[in-house]
Amino acid sequence: MEIFKYMDKYDYEQLVICNDKASGLKAIIAIHDTTLGPALGGARMWTYDSEEEAIEDALRLARGMTYKNAAAGLNLGGGKAVIIGDPKKDKNDEMFRAFGRFIEGLNGRYITAEDVGTTEFDMDLINLETDYVTGVSAGAGSSGNPSPVTAYGIYLGMKAAAKEAFGTDSLKDKTIAVQGVGHVAYTLCEHLHAEGAKLIITDINEEAVQRAVNAFGAKAVGIGEIYSQEADIFAPCALGAIINDETIPQLKVKVIAGSANNQLKDAEHGDKLHEMGIVYAPDYVINSGGVINVADELDGYNRERAMKRVEGIYNALEKIFAISKEKNIPTHIAADHLAEERIARVAKTRSTFLQKEKSVLSRKNQQ
Incomplete structure (x- = not known):
């Protein structure tokens, strides 16, 4: 898989490879587009046949979330994470806490949630390390099972x-x-x-x-x-x-x-x-x-x-x-x-603001 070629084709922003030897965490976070806001998408845990398959799945799902969030009228971009492993036997608390630290390191660019192979309890563990997580237990003041x-x-x-x-x-x-x-x-x-x-x-x-x-x-x-x-x-x-x-x-x-x-x-x-x-x-x-x-x-x-x-x-x-x-x-x-028209409208609005800001700075510099 030619990763940069694939990312260029569909205009992806970021791909993060997460590895924590102590817990066994091997994860990929894909951020497709943040025009509308921070990327929101679930964390999937799955037994992939290869690392390449896991990367491709994360990228494909992240792009899908861009369209889903845009069509739903949400002020959120599209992202997705995949954790490589069998959700029935490979989970441990440290794995999800480590994953939470990787998410925290993105400083709000990606917000995670429950997905195939992960649960509310897993989200609670992630939440110990970062606030950039949704779908935690209702007892923690959240919406619970979606x-x-x-x-x-x-x-x-x-x-x-x-x-x-x-x-x-x-x-x-x-x-x-x-x-x-x-x-x-x-x-x-x-x-x-x-x-x-x-x-x-x-x-x-x-x-x-x-x-x-x-x-x-x-x-x-x-x-x-x-x-x-x-x-x-x-x-x-x-x-x-x-x-x-x-x-x-x-x-x-x-x-x-x-x-x-x-x-x-x-x-x-x-x-x-x-x-x-x-x-x-x-x-x-x-x-x-x-x-x-x-x-x-x-x-x-x-x-x-x-x-x-x-x-x-x-x-x-x-x-x-x-x-x-x-x-x-x-x-x-x-x-x-x-979905694309909504993203384009917001992108144009932001572009207009940035152009005005550049114009103001240019005038100040000329003075």
Whole structure:
């Protein structure tokens, strides 16, 4: 991997390699863009096949956070961290405290949060060394587990997508195929079941499947069968890159709206959905409830205020669907335009201020 070439291509700002021999910490912090504010993004712990794969994942995820935070209307840039290791057996307290010291050393350029493989307790350990962390335990005056809020945002976004596809945002009697029933998706299913939706589910975890079947009367299908179900909505809530050449021909739905990150394997697959008339809710917009929630901690967490901001996901998607129709472009491109235009506006404002400041200094020097 030619790191500088990759960073130049997507205009990254910073890549930090963190190593602490005593605790075994090996981590990467990627900062993509801080035009809107300090970079906010979770710390993921994962067993990568190579160091190069870990670096590439951190960079890719950081760029995604720039777009997510911008589209969500947050005054935050995009960053991400990955910790190399098995979250089930490689964790220790010293590792996360060491990681917290590396974050502190960035002096606020990067703010971390919970992600795949990390927990509230891990955030509490990081918090012992730095204040640049969100998602710590509720007992510490924070928002706690972001999963329920993420699920609520997905639910609202799905209703907005349903309105675009069916003319009404009611999900009553709609058949929804849910791929994965983990923490976020299970809570999403609670909302959908309460509204009267019919659920089809799948998951690699049999216990999770049975739990959803018992709670919601859901129909369980095999992992590979979820794509071909006769349904109104497909909700990808597990793996990324699942909208691809193999799965698209199997789809019989009118809407795709779920919590998984990076659902499109390639941009061309979003183009294909547009051609097929399938309403796709861009993943980084619809699943932004969690980051909106933890970002509220930076102002002193107020749950009522945070939930009001999460409700804005519905309106953000309506705006994206309108841009998509007006310009006849796929929704994933419309979402990118929305995020990029906001970043450009702020960059221009800052540039104007800097130019004025330089002009004043120039006049003073001439005097």
